[in-house]
Amino acid sequence: MGKQMTEMLKGTLEGIVLAILSKRPAYGYEITAWLRDQGFSDIAEGTVYALLVRIEQRGLVEVKKIPSEKGPPRKVYSLNAQGRKFLEEFWRTWSFLTERLEQLHKGDR
Amino acid sequence: MGKQMTEMLKGTLEGIVLAILSKRPAYGYEITAWLRDQGFSDIAEGTVYALLVRIEQRGLVEVKKIPSEKGPPRKVYSLNAQGRKFLEEFWRTWSFLTERLEQLHKGDR
DNA sequence: GATAACTACTATGCGACACTAACTACTGGT
DNA sequence: ACCAGTAGTTAGTGTCGCATAGTAGTTATC
Numbered sequence: 001m002g003k004q005m006t007e008m009l010k011g012t013l014e015g016i017v018l019a020i021l022s023k024r025p026a027y028g029y030e031i032t033a034w035l036r037d038q039g040f041s042d043i044a045e046g047t048v049y050a051l052l053v054r055i056e057q058r059g060l061v062e063v064k065k066i067p068s069e070k071g072p073p074r075k076v077y078s079l080n081a082q083g084r085k086f087l088e089e090f091w092r093t094w095s096f097l098t099e100r101l102e103q104l105h106k107g108d109r
Numbered sequence: 110m111g112k113q114m115t116e117m118l119k120g121t122l123e124g125i126v127l128a129i130l131s132k133r134p135a136y137g138y139e140i141t142a143w144l145r146d147q148g149f150s151d152i153a154e155g156t157v158y159a160l161l162v163r164i165e166q167r168g169l170v171e172v173k174k175i176p177s178e179k180g181p182p183r184k185v186y187s188l189n190a191q192g193r194k195f196l197e198e199f200w201r202t203w204s205f206l207t208e209r210l211e212q213l214h215k216g217d218r
Numbered sequence: 219g220a221t222a223a224c225t226a227c228t229a230t231g232c233g234a235c236a237c238t239a240a241c242t243a244c245t246g247g248t
Numbered sequence: 249a250c251c252a253g254t255a256g257t258t259a260g261t262g263t264c265g266c267a268t269a270g271t272a273g274t275t276a277t278c
Contacts, residue, residue, distance in 0.1 A: 004120060004202045007264070010235050011116025012206060019213040029255050038209055044237050049256060051235085071244050071254035091214060093113045097121060098207060100147055104128040105200060116234070119264050138226050153266050158227060160265085180225035180273050 013043075015090040017051055018079065021061060022087055025078035028052055052077060060086050122152075124199040126160055127188065130170060131196055134187035137161055161186060169195050 020026060020034065032048045052075070055061050060083035064076045079087065129135060129143065141157045161184070164170050169192035173185045188196065 002198075002202060003263090004124075004199055005206075006236060007120025007123070008202060008206055010119040010264080011113060012210070013236075014116075015113075016210065016213060019210075023216060027255080039205065040209075042237095044239095045255095046238075046257080047236055050237095050258090053257090054235090068244085068255070070246075072242090072256065073244090074255065089111075090113055093111060093117060094210065096148065097114075097117055100149075101121070101125065101128075101203065104125060105203075107132065112234085115265060119235080122265075136226080151266095153268095154226095155228080155267080155269095156265055159229095162228090163264090177225070177273085179275075181227065181271090182273090183226070 012094070013047070014051060014055065015087070015094060017048065018055065018060065018083060018087045018090065021077055021079045022084065025064075025076050027066075027074040027076045029074070055083070058086075118149075121203070122156070123160060123164065124196070124203060126157065127164065127169065127192060127196045127199065130186055130188045131193065134173075134185050136175075136183040136185045138183070164192070167195075 016035075017031060020031060026034075028049050031052075032043060032045060035043045035048070052061075056063055056077070060080065061077045062080050064078075065073050066076050067073045125144070126140060129140060135143075137158050140161075141152060141154060144152045144157070161170075165172055165186070169189065170186045171189050173187075174182050175185050176182050
């Protein structure tokens with residue numbers, strides 16, 4: 001992963017994961033795979049799990065342990081009310097940033 | 110400043126400053142003032158200066174000391190060839206991220 | 219002429235986050 | 249018995265923005 005991407009993911013990866021969870025419950029391995037699919041080629045395994053622990057401790061998600069047919073049980077996360085509120089706030093912050101950056105990018109050529 | 114904004118600025122603030130410098134040379138105090146004007150209400154004084162030191166050490170900018178009429182001499186930064194290359198790379202990374210996030214934001218309601 | 223207010227840059231320590239790397243644990247196929 | 253795939257955990261590292269304080273010059277006020 002490029003160094004730029006690594007830095008830019010700080011703060012946004014959390015939003016991305018919350019956005020995924022707002023659509024449907026999911027577990028770590030699944031989310032990692034999805035991200036890789038989307039082009040986040042080398043998202044580190046551990047990164048997503050650490051993030052999930054964090055948002056759980058902040059009380060943004062519910063967790064259910066569900067047995068898997070293959071391998072250890074899955075920890076399935078789903079967004080709760082607080083998480084949805086936090087996600088809204090995330091979108092507001094994100095929109096603000098994109099507006100400013102679009103302004104800068106336009107007058108760029 | 111919200112915690113979310115703080116985290117999101119990591120990586121992007123650098124791009125923002127480089128984008129500013131790509132339009133015209135500028136010095137630290139000026140950039141800080143401009144950012145505050147744009148709504149980055151509480152960008153810390155020291156943050157911008159630290160960033161400028163960093164991009165100077167990476168060889169992305171030229172620096173000229175120019176006497177000020179009011180106060181100490183200014184360190185005026187301008188983007189060099191390498192900086193312009195780096196900025197292009199930044200826009201590519203940024204675009205990738207915004208595309209993914211827009212996808213997520215759309216199917217959100 | 220001391221004090222504040224604005225201009226302009228420097229320096230130190232901290233917390234949060236993504237990354238690296240290694241590990242545990244369970245299942246199925248060879 | 250071994251290995252690949254699935255699923256999660258943990259410890260240590262580096263970068264970045266923030267908080268805070270300090271230095272230094274000019275202008276205006278009292």
